[in-house]
Amino acid sequence: MVDVDLNLMKTFVLLYETRSVTRTAEALFITQPSVSHALRRLRRQFNDELFARSPDGLAPTEIAERMYPRLQQALEVIEETVSGAGRFDPATSARTFRICATDLGEISLLPAVLARLEREAPNCAVEVLPLDMAAAPNHLRQGRADAVICTPRIDAPDLRRDALFQEHYLGLRARAHPRIGDRPALAEYLRERHIVVDPAAGHVDADTELTRLGHRREVAARVPHFTALPELLARTHYLSAVPSGVAGLFTRSSEVATFRLPFEIPTVEVSLYTYRRALPSPGTDWLRELIRRTLRREPEPST
Secondary structure (H helix, E strand, O other), X not given: OOOOOHHHHHHHHHHHHHOOHHHHHHHHOOOHHHHHHHHHHHHHHHOOOOEEEEOOEEEEOHHHHHHHXXXXXXXXXXXXXXXHOOOOOOOOOOOEEEEEEOHHHHHHOHHHXXXXXXXXXXXXEEEEEEOOOOOHHHHHHOOOOOEEEEOOOOOOOOEEEEEEEEEOEEEEEEOOOOOOOOOOOHHHHHHOEEEEEOHHHOOOHHHHHHHHOOOOOXXXXXXXXXXXXXXXXXXXXXXXXXXXXXXXXXXXXXXXXXXXXXXXXXOEEEEEEEEOOOOOOHHHHHHHHHHHHHHOOOOOOOO
């Protein structure tokens, strides 16, 4: 049986998360030489360098990348078992859950999730992390996020996907737009200039389909968030495309109106992603079920 030093494992996890001997020492309330000594022991135990110096701090090796998720989970389960008998009680827990979502998720999905959380887990909190599709899978694997809610599909065997609902895209314009009505022709649409949202949010379907058809939108402005669109469009003659789930919110709050896009964009599916843990995590499992119960709905009828 392998003799496991839990303090060494905790040092490894903190080195991975902080990328710094100094910050790890501060977190553990020990000296930097003590952390350096622990790292030398870890390197001998795993016969690997584990971390190498880089301009951004300590860079983990491939072996360290593979080790971190399981060790982090193991320590989490041990701490939960010692402090709370290895179970999650929503009525008494004060845990902070971290959810990756776009600004659209914040305004259209988070209110319902928070309302249910307030009722069922009154002492828990939620921290919303900006969604970056390139980083989202690793945020789940590394324990930086408990859940990701997004439209683009993430195909990874170590991530669990729960489909929540489907939606389609609509055009968005100023309510008093002088040229674009409810059903513009493709040529009319392409003559206008457009506001697009950063691809990191994952909503690139309109441009993907236009590229397939051999067209592209003339971009007047690029913005990082969808929530900026209503007022920007209300004060200009630019156009944009938004998911149907938030279109109603935008038209009620600003002088904008929707229109039917003159090209077909396949229906998209909003999904919940969580990490398939090797060890049970009652809190994360509870959060996943809460989000599923709150947001899951029947597919939109075909038109």
